[in-house]
Amino acid sequence: MTPELFMEWSLDAAFVMVMVAIALAFVRLALGPTLHDRVVALDMMTVLIVAFCALYAIRNDDSAFLDIVIVLALVGFLATVALARFAERRLMMREERGEDIKEDRDD
Amino acid sequence: MIEVLTGITLLLGGFFALVAGWGIVKLPDVLTRMHASTKAGTLGSMLTLTAAALAFGEMSVVMRCLIGVIFLLLTAPIAAHMIGRAAARKQNYF
Numbered sequence: 001m002t003p004e005l006f007m008e009w010s011l012d013a014a015f016v017m018v019m020v021a022i023a024l025a026f027v028r029l030a031l032g033p034t035l036h037d038r039v040v041a042l043d044m045m046t047v048l049i050v051a052f053c054a055l056y057a058i059r060n061d062d063s064a065f066l067d068i069v070i071v072l073a074l075v076g077f078l079a080t081v082a083l084a085r086f087a088e089r090r091l092m093m094r095e096e097r098g099e100d101i102k103e104d105r106d107d
Numbered sequence: 108m109i110e111v112l113t114g115i116t117l118l119l120g121g122f123f124a125l126v127a128g129w130g131i132v133k134l135p136d137v138l139t140r141m142h143a144s145t146k147a148g149t150l151g152s153m154l155t156l157t158a159a160a161l162a163f164g165e166m167s168v169v170m171r172c173l174i175g176v177i178f179l180l181l182t183a184p185i186a187a188h189m190i191g192r193a194a195a196r197k198q199n200y201f
Contacts, residue, residue, distance in 0.1 A: 003108070003110035003111050003114075004110055006110065006111060006114045007110040007111070007113050007114040007117075007162075009114070010113075010114035010115070010117045010118045011114075011117055013117070013118060013121060014117040014118060014120060014121035014155065014158075015121075016121070017121030017122065017124055017125040018120075018121055018124045018125075018151075018155070020125060020128060021124040021125050021127055021128030021129075021148075021151075022128070023128070024128030024129065024131060024132045025127075025128055025131055025144070027132055028131045028132055028140070034137065034194075034197075036137045036190060036193060036194040036197065037137055037140060039190050040131070040137065040140055040141050040144055040190060041131060041144070043144065043145075043186050043187075043190070044127060044128075044131060044144035044145075044148045047144075047148045047149055047151075047152050047179070047183065048124055048127075048128075048148060048151070048152065050152045050155075050156075050175070050179065051120060051124055051151055051152040051155040051156075054152070054155045054156050054158070054159040054172075054175075055117075055155060055159075057159055057163075058113075058117075058158065058159050058162045058163075063163060063165075063167070063168045063171070066159065066168060066171040066172060066175065067171070069156065069171075069172075069175040070171060070174055070175050070178060073175050073178035073179045073182060074178050074182065076182065077182040077183065077185055077186035080186035080189065080190055081185065081186055081189045083190075084186070084189035084190040084192070084193045085189065085193075087190075087193045087197075088189075088192065088193040088196060091193070091196060091197055
């Protein structure tokens, strides 16, 4: 097996593995019993799309996709932070109203 | 030689991404799922970016990959900290 052939093969294998990982994160996004599970799955999907863009840049020999990597790595965490603050603030409001926060609601 | 190194880094990155996906489906709890997604997922993305830097081998591309890795390392712990604090407060860990 020549080195070029090995790199082509491992590029295909890495594509398959990253796509399977994104699909598994999507399964957790659809199933996830609480809001926190869904936010964690969305955060992981952003990080895996960064890996996917890097793989696509290697495959097409086009370094422009690495700019998308930089933007996603910078901006991708903002949605997670916003959703986490939303969940925490809603929990604090329920605490102030004197509700039982241990009860199993979908949040 | 550089092709073999790139291929090994690609396989390692894909493997860690797959481990992260497996962990986020199989682990039982929000905090343990976050443990899988933040550590293994970020390591998989960093190894894939390293493979891109090795495959291109130009200075501008290497710097862009390095900036991507640094931004991932800066932002992933902040997101994990916020969602972990919200989840821990929900479960009355503190």
